[in-house]
Amino acid sequence: MPDPTLYPVRLADEITRQLGQLADHLAQLPPHKATQVIARVVDPADGVLGGVTRLVSTSSVFAKIQAENGALPAEVWLALGRASNELDAIGGDLDEHRETLQHVSSRPHTGAAKPPAPAPLVVRRRR
Known part of the structure; x- marks a missing residue:
């Protein structure tokens, strides 16, 4: 009988690849195509970032239970919890730009048009 833990490990390896x-x-x-991909990746509900955030959050819950049972150090649970919170915050920051990404990615590609004017790369964050 195959080891049932092998499939999730192989799945994680395949997703990484x-x-x-x-x-x-x-x-x-x-x-314009890259912007479409980026908009999908950072989508907080259905994107890669949202999926990774849910995975790390689930890992944190697992690690908490294991830490309470003495199988893992509490530091592992705390680190996963912090990572989950940070990923969620990053997703929130990126979600502010979701409409812009979707708008840019949905514009028809016009080919060799005049390139947009460069913008300064120093931006002040609103909090």
């Missing part, structure tokens, strides 16, 4: 492929493709896409 596919994320690498996605990053490679993203680096080669034209700007």
Whole structure:
């Protein structure tokens, strides 16, 4: 009988491999297509970032139970909890720009048009 824990480990490895492929493709896409991909990746509900955040949050709950049972150090649970909170905050920050990403990615590609004017890269964050 196959080891039932093998499938989730292989699944995690496969997802990691596919994320690498996605990053490679993203680096080669034209700007309007890359923006479409980025908008999907950072979508907090259905995107990669939202999925990773849920996975780390689930891992944190698991680690808490294991820490309470003495199987894991409490520091592991705390680190996963902090990571989950940080990812959630990052998702919130990026969600502020979701409409812009979707708008830019839905514009028809016009080919060799005049490039947009460069923008300064220093931006003040609102909190």
